Amino acid sequence: MRKGLVAAGLAALLMTNAASAQTLNVATAGDQNMVDYIKDYLGPLFEKSHPGVKVVAVGTGPGDGGSQKIFEKLDAQKKAGAASDFDVVVIHQKAAGEMVKSQLLRKYRDALPTGKLVTRETADNALGTEVTGYVMPMFHSQTALAYNPDLVKTAPGSYAELRDWVKNNRKQFGYNGIKGGMSGVAFVTGWVSAFGGDAAKLEKGPYDAATKAKWEKALADLKEFNQNVVITPGNAGTLDMLNRGEIAMGPVWVDMFYTWKAEGKLPPNTRLKLISPGMPGQPMYYAVPATTKQDKLAAEFVALATSPEVQAEGIVKRFNWYPGIDAKNLEGKLDKAAWNQLFADITPDSLAANGKPFPIAPYFNDILESYEKKVAN
């Protein structure tokens, strides 16, 4: 709350100060790296191509809570009949759905030159809410299985193969359950999509409360599966145990994996595999508030941010994220080493085929609660 007020105050101050020049205010949810990305990389790049414009980045805090603060501010300004002083917002999926429903965002993507480069479903559907046209994915972060090739000669290619692998290799697979971070949650929702039947319905709806009864078998199998795995303490806990050789395989966030590897906290030969029928990931979105007065400039900013060049250099090479636009558009824009790093283990085709969204919100909650009831207890 206080952070939000400070951010708002700061934004207002900067607005008045820079009244003579044009100022573009970009509010971003997420960790400090998000603010750094805009302040140190994207902002200066935009200022260079738009002389006289100043880009101001404001961070609103990590996680869905950060997006919630942006939502609250836009909502309050709308109710007061005031124009929004945020020109571009960077938000999570859940908040994007709410903002579209509350008509706080502008439908700007169709007019954007880079709008056609987006292929992922999450650009149209944010956890069950239709957001087509309102959002442009900034980047995508994805879960995948990390494994140590010294211990695992051929990594399993699907959830079914993984189940058999774990039977033959007891306590060599580790994940963090559902209370220790999102990589474990992603693994579990992926499991239910793989074995619970009708994965498409989980991703798109409509919601039917009776569906969870069909997961009995999948969850019973997961309980049996859990007998032979290690439950790790958290996202970082899984990476830690991989690093110390205590487990040979486990689900991780891809960007975290690369960052740890670059910092020497994982063996350099550790690899990734995105197994079928798919594991979930999630994007962050660029959106433009409905009442901003600088919508044209804001659209130009997002167009630059989602151009293949910037996605290649900024998102992929500097920050280890997956691009928000279709990865195929980046071929040739990246130098070989950066390309190899991000796409050698998981090819663009595999990412398009097996990178899935999380289930829509009501199913998501049902899966977690059924897990607690049937598997963990």
Added chain:
Amino acid sequence: MERPSLIGLALIAPALAMIGALFLYPLGFSLVSAFTEESGRLSLTHFQKAYELYSTDILFTLFIVIVSTLLTGLISIAIAGILTLSETPWLITALRNLYRWPLFIPFIVAAQCMRTFLAKNGLMNNSFVALGLMEPLQATSFLDWRGIIVTFVWKQVPFVTLMLAGAMASIDRATIEAGRNLGASRLRVLIEIVLPQVFQTLLVGLVLSFVTMLSVLSVPMMVAGSQPTMLTVDMAFRINSYGDYATANALGVISYLIAGTVAWIYLRHNVKQGAQA
């Protein structure tokens, strides 16, 4: 009978207001939320849900806290006993200088240290392997219920020892000397003469430790995986992931009951002592 003085009341009013606002009101609020449905009707649905989802964790919590309390008691008695009865000066000096250290280390730091110390290829196992005491393949991870117990005991032993050693130092040494003169071993003096005189203090220390351990969130969260885990982790999860305060409060009430039982045992013992005196 003296008239209650207004000034006296005014003096304690701030303290009472603090207790009311910061303890009684939230306590009442969480009790109400645990026992009512959204419509405001009284019901036990939240307890049913808590049981359905977390019955294993309730037993796990009880197991961890009881075992840790017992171990804390045993080790504290041993250390305080040595400090009081040992005739080896260097041992007393070394113990006295060392045993208080964990008191100054927060639970979360202790948990972080244990995470690297107790891991399968952590400092402890690696040291054993390097010393030739163990084959690398025999190494197992202690980052499960055992890790939680080790961390709790390591943290709570100094606290109980501090109280116990103080109490032992203040008993009449003539009783100890009489025992020794009549040929009792030091162990027998400890068990039959010293302990009964400081039992009350030991009980207070253990009850306080029990309640502290019941409420620690960081240790089970960091040291062990989440299945099974302790009630604090489940409460945090219900609130952070779902905003489900009702079930979290139901779990809280279960924690109150566990802590209340221990307090009741302690009070009953106290009353009995009072009656004897």
